[in-house]
Amino acid sequence: MKNIIHNINKAFDHRIRLGIMSILVVNEFADFKMLKELLGVTDGNLASHTKALEKEAYINVEKSFIGRKPNTKYSVTKKGRDAFKKHVEAIEKLLKQ
Amino acid sequence: MNKEEYLKDITEIKNMMNKSSRFLSLSGLSGILAGIYALTGAAFAYYLFEKSGRDYIILDSQVFRYILIDLFVVALLSIATAIFLSVKKAKKNNEILWNGTSKRLLTAFMTPLLTGGIYIIIKIFTHHYGLTGSLMLIFYGLALVNASKYTIGNVKYLGYIEIILGLLCAIFPGYGFWFWVLGFGAMHILYGSLIYLKHDRQE
Numbered sequence: 396m397k398n399i400i401h402n403i404n405k406a407f408d409h410r411i412r413l414g415i416m417s418i419l420v421v422n423e424f425a426d427f428k429m430l431k432e433l434l435g436v437t438d439g440n441l442a443s444h445t446k447a448l449e450k451e452a453y454i455n456v457e458k459s460f461i462g463r464k465p466n467t468k469y470s471v472t473k474k475g476r477d478a479f480k481k482h483v484e485a486i487e488k489l490l491k492q
Numbered sequence: 493m494n495k496e497e498y499l500k501d502i503t504e505i506k507n508m509m510n511k512s513s514r515f516l517s518l519s520g521l522s523g524i525l526a527g528i529y530a531l532t533g534a535a536f537a538y539y540l541f542e543k544s545g546r547d548y549i550i551l552d553s554q555v556f557r558y559i560l561i562d563l564f565v566v567a568l569l570s571i572a573t574a575i576f577l578s579v580k581k582a583k584k585n586n587e588i589l590w591n592g593t594s595k596r597l598l599t600a601f602m603t604p605l606l607t608g609g610i611y612i613i614i615k616i617f618t619h620h621y622g623l624t625g626s627l628m629l630i631f632y633g634l635a636l637v638n639a640s641k642y643t644i645g646n647v648k649y650l651g652y653i654e655i656i657l658g659l660l661c662a663i664f665p666g667y668g669f670w671f672w673v674l675g676f677g678a679m680h681i682l683y684g685s686l687i688y689l690k691h692d693r694q695e
Contacts, residue, residue, distance in 0.1 A: 417508035425512065425592070432588050433512050481649055483505065486498045 402485035404478055406451050411436055411444045416479045419454060419471040427467045445469060453478060515597045515643045517587055519577035523684025526570035531677035533566035534669070552601050553668045565677075581692075593642060601639035604631055625668030629658030629675045644691060 405426075407413050414434045418425050431441055448454045453475030457468040471479070510516065538561045544555045582589040608631020612624055636651030654675050661671035 410501065413501055413504060414508045417505040418512040421509045421513045422592075429512070429592055432591065433508065483502075486501060490495060490498055490502070 402481050404482040407482050412448060415444060415448060420476055420479055424468045424470040465473060513593060513595045513670025518580045518643050520684045521582050522574040522577040523680050523687060525550050525573045525683060527677050527680030529566045529569045530680060533562050534673045534677060537562050583650040597639050597642040600642055604638055605635040622665050623662060625672040626658045626661035629654050629661055633658055644687060653679055
């Protein structure tokens, strides 16, 4: 039991962060607009959650310009993918008990 | 957190994975209607062909031109219906129709389909139209299989069936018309009904 709790990741404690990770593990990348539309959150809210995940080095952030418009692309890192997998496995184990 | 919260988490993970990578606003009804258009179009072509009194088709003939127009109308109506019903379904489900997923779906679907379409047109203009029905079925099947990873899963099997029908049609080219009726008419109605029962009705 102690082990399972250990694997539950604090960084994924919030449902929006969980949503961001879910989207990124099945997509090569997602831009800010796509995440915003899928999760139905405000700019500021999304930015704070992506920043938190970026700080943990779970996601990559790539800023560029399309014409004159700034475009931010997110993708999952190897570390993020592993952490997410462990987290989901831990939840599944908890639910089986 | 308690069990219920974790269950909600898992549901949210699955939901986001599906929503972000698959186009789910495909309507079963558009499949059924496409099948009905195809059957109507085929019946009309059959009638024209019977009326001509020949047992072959001449490329420069009026009949052949009418049949081409007939095919074109069937394709156009099917596409228009699919778009119209998808827009409706997306609105109802509060989803955005034109996003990364639907773009990927369209690219995956159109690449084999356009290749096949252009190839068939080239073959027709060089008077090799014997295998048109077979080629249409094969390329349409490949397009479905290729696009299926971006939409409702069981579309893949419809693709496999179309490919098999296309190959059978190549073995029995004399029955091309009937394979076409089976592949584009009957199979669309069958698969459209399956999708309708599984995905549309419960909402």
